[in-house]
Amino acid sequence: MVEKNIIEVNDANFQNEILKASAPALVDFWAPWCGPCRAVAPVVEELANQFQGQLKVGKLNVDDNPKTPGQYGIRAIPTLILFKNGMVAEQITGAVSKSTLEAAIKKTL
Amino acid sequence: MENSIYDLIIVGGGPAGLTAGLYARRSRLNTLLIERLIPGGQVTTTDWVDNYPGFPDGISGFELVDRMRRQTERFELPVINDEIVSLSLQGPDKTLNGTQGTYKTKTLIIASGTVHKKLGVPGEGLLGGKGVSYCATCDGPFFKDQEIAVVGGGDTAVQEALYLTRFTQKVYMIHRRDQLRAVRILQEKALANPAIQPIWNAVVESILGTDQVEGVQIKKLDGSLRQTLPVQGVFIFVGNQPHTDWLKGTLPLDPQGYIPTNEHLATPIPGIFAAGDVRQKQFRQISTAVGDGATAVFAVERYLEAL
Numbered sequence: 538m539v540e541k542n543i544i545e546v547n548d549a550n551f552q553n554e555i556l557k558a559s560a561p562a563l564v565d566f567w568a569p570w571c572g573p574c575r576a577v578a579p580v581v582e583e584l585a586n587q588f589q590g591q592l593k594v595g596k597l598n599v600d601d602n603p604k605t606p607g608q609y610g611i612r613a614i615p616t617l618i619l620f621k622n623g624m625v626a627e628q629i630t631g632a633v634s635k636s637t638l639e640a641a642i643k644k645t646l
Numbered sequence: 647m648e649n650s651i652y653d654l655i656i657v658g659g660g661p662a663g664l665t666a667g668l669y670a671r672r673s674r675l676n677t678l679l680i681e682r683l684i685p686g687g688q689v690t691t692t693d694w695v696d697n698y699p700g701f702p703d704g705i706s707g708f709e710l711v712d713r714m715r716r717q718t719e720r721f722e723l724p725v726i727n728d729e730i731v732s733l734s735l736q737g738p739d740k741t742l743n744g745t746q747g748t749y750k751t752k753t754l755i756i757a758s759g760t761v762h763k764k765l766g767v768p769g770e771g772l773l774g775g776k777g778v779s780y781c782a783t784c785d786g787p788f789f790k791d792q793e794i795a796v797v798g799g800g801d802t803a804v805q806e807a808l809y810l811t812r813f814t815q816k817v818y819m820i821h822r823r824d825q826l827r828a829v830r831i832l833q834e835k836a837l838a839n840p841a842i843q844p845i846w847n848a849v850v851e852s853i854l855g856t857d858q859v860e861g862v863q864i865k866k867l868d869g870s871l872r873q874t875l876p877v878q879g880v881f882i883f884v885g886n887q888p889h890t891d892w893l894k895g896t897l898p899l900d901p902q903g904y905i906p907t908n909e910h911l912a913t914p915i916p917g918i919f920a921a922g923d924v925r926q927k928q929f930r931q932i933s934t935a936v937g938d939g940a941t942a943v944f945a946v947e948r949y950l951e952a953l
Contacts, residue, residue, distance in 0.1 A: 571784045572690035572708045576683040579727070600787075610857055612788040612879070613775040630775030634682045634729040636745035 542585040546595035548604040555595060556623040561645050562593040566616045568600045573632035574615040580635045581617070584642060591646055619645045651739060651750045652678050654946055657730055658757035658889075660687020661932050662922025664714040665939025666755050671721035673947055678749065679718075680742070682729045686711040687759050688886075688923070689932055693783045693809045698932050707783075710932070730758075733896045738953075740917065752953065753917045753946045756893070756905060757939065760886035760923045760930075765797060769853030770882070777859025779881050782806035786813050792878040795820055795862050797850055803883035804828035804836045810881065811841040818875055819844045820864055845875075853880055888924045900926050910945040911938060919945055 546554055546564055555562045565581045567574035578596075585594035599606045599614060609618065609625070619627040619641060626645040629638065654670050656663045659681035670677040679685070689695070692707030701710070718725075728744035733754075735741075742749040762780045764770055770778055779785040783806075791814055796807040799821035805828070810817050819826075819836070824846045826833045836842050847867045854861040854874065861874045888903040898914055900906055904926040911919045921938035923930045 568787070570787070572686065573683075573781065573784055575708070576686060576690060579684055583727075610776055612777050612858070613779050613781070613785045615784075616775055628775070631780075632683050634745070635727065636729055 542589050542594060543582065544593070544595045546597040546602075546605075548602040551597070551602075551605045555593070555620055558593050558620070560591060560593050561619060561621045561626065561642075562595060563642065564618050564620065565594075565596045566599050566606055566611055566614055566618070567596060568598060568614055570600075571614050577615045577617070577632040580633075580638060583635065584638060587639075588642060588646070592642060617641075621645055650676075651752060652676050653751070653950060654678075654753045654755065654943075655680060655740075655742060655749055655751040656755045656757055657742065658687065658759050658922070658924070659685030659715070659725065660757060660759050660922060660935065661689060661711065661714060662759075662924075662935040662939040662942075663687070663755070663757035664711070664718050665936045666757060666921055666943050667718045667723040667725075667939075668714075668721060669940050669943035670946070671718065671723045673943065675943075675946070675950070677723060678751070679723055679725045680728050680730060680744065680749065681725060682727070684727070685715045685718075685725060691781045691783050693805065695932065731892050733893060735896060735915065738917065753949055754919065755939075755942045755946065756890075756897075756913075756918065756920045756924055757922045757935075757942075758889040758892075758924050760888050762883070763885045763887050765850055765882050765884060767850050767852050769855065769859075773853055773855055773859050773880075776857060777855065777879050778853060779879065780883070782809050782881055785879070785881075786810050789813055789879040791815075793876060794818070794879040794881060795850075795875055795877045796881045796883065797821075798883035798885070799823060799826040799828065800883065800885065801828045801832060804832040806881060806883055807842055808832070808835055808839065811839055815841045817842050818877065820848050820850060820862075821846060822849050822867060823847065850880075886923070886930075890924060910948075911942045912945055912949075917949055 617629045627641040653675040689707040696704040728746040793816040795818045905920040906926045919942040921942040922935035
C-alpha cells in the first residue's frame with residue numbers, strides 16, 4: 538500500500554516520524570473499508586511526489602492504530618492533517634480535490 | 647495534449663460518466679473523462695446496492711463502480727484527475743478550465759453529479775469530522791456502542807441507518823414527516839429493527855459540543871416538544887444538490903441548479919449534453935444514470951456526424 542515517497546505511520550512511530558520531523562508533515566488517516574479514502578489516496582501520492590524534500594507524507598491505518606486518531610479527536614475518515622513543529626497546522630476531513638489539498642500544503646510550508 | 651481538440655469530454659466519473667466513456671470508446675470517439683477525485687461518484691460510499699440488475703446477491707457500491715471503471719479501462723478510456731472550475735464557449739468548440747489544465751472539445755457530456763446537502767444548523771460546521779458525518783460507511787466504525795442520530799427519511803438515510811446498527815444498538819432517526827420517504831422494502835426493514843428509534847415530525851435545531859458532538863437539540867414541528875438527545879454522532883442524509891456551480895452563467899440551470907435537457911439529453915447549447923443525477927429529472931438511481939450515459943453518447947454521435 539505504501540508508495541515510494543510515503544511512509545507508514547503507526548501509534549509507535551508517530552511521535553518520532555511526524556511530531557519531531559524537521560519538515561512539515563502530512564498524515565492521511567485512512568482504513569481499508571472506506572471508499573473515499575481510496576479516492577483520496579492517489580491525490581496524496583501525487584502530492585508526496587510533487588513536494589518531495591519539502592514535505593514528509595505518511596499514512597496511518599486507523600484500524601490498526603486507534604491511539605493516534607483518538608488523540609486528535611478523529612471520528613471521520615479520510616482525515617488529512619498537516620503538522621508543523623509538532624502542532625496541527627491544517628485539518629481536512631473527507632475526500633477533497635488535489636487543488637484544495639495543494640493550497641493547504643502551500644499555506645503550511 | 648493541451649492543444650488537441652477532443653471529440654468528446656465527459657465531466658464526472660460516476661455511473662453516468664463511466665457508461666458514457668464506455669460507449670464513446672467503443673464508437674472510437676477521441677474521448678477524455680475528467681474526474682475531481684477518482685472515478686466512482688457517490689456510489690463509492692454506498693454500503694450495499696440491491697437494486698442494480700445483474701447482481702443477484704447485491705454488490706457493494708465501491709465494488710460496483712470499480713467494475714464499471716475496469717470495464718472502461720478495457721476500452722482504453724483516458725481519465726484525467728482535475729477539477730473543472732469553468733466552461734467557456736467561443737465558436738463551436740467548448741473549453742474547460744481546470745485547476746491543472748485547459749481542455750478543448752467538440753462535444754461535452756456533463757455528468758458531474760450531486761453533492762450532499764448540509765442541514766445548516768449551528769454546530770454542524772464546527773463539528774464536521776468530530777461526530778458530524780455524511781458517510782456511514784466511512785465513519786460508522788468510530789461510533790461502536792455509542793448513541794447516534796440519523797437525520798433524514800429518504801432511501802439513503804434509511805439504508806445508512808440500517809448499516810449503522812452493525813455498530814450500535816441505539817440509532818435515532820429524526821425525520822420531519824410522520825412517515826419515511828424511502829422505498830417500502832427499506833421502510834419495513836428499518837421499522838422492524840429494534841435498534842432504530844424513529845422520531846417523527848421533528849427537526850434538528852442545533853448540534854451540541856465543542857471538540858466532539860455531545861448531543862443534538864431537536865424540536866417537534868408543532869412546537870410541542872424541545873429535547874436534547876445525548877448522541878455522540880450525527881449522520882446527515884437530507885438530500886443532495888447538483889454540482890453545477892462551475893456552469894453558472896454559461897449554461898441554463900433550473901432554480902435548484904439542475905441542468906434541463908430534452909429527451910436526447912441535449913441542453914440548449916449545441917454539443918452540450920447532460921447525464922445522470924446532475925440532470926433535471928424525476929428519479930435518480932444508478933440504473934437511470936447508466937441509461938443516461940448511453941443515451942447521451944448516442945446523441946453526441948448524431949451531433950458529430952452532422953458537423
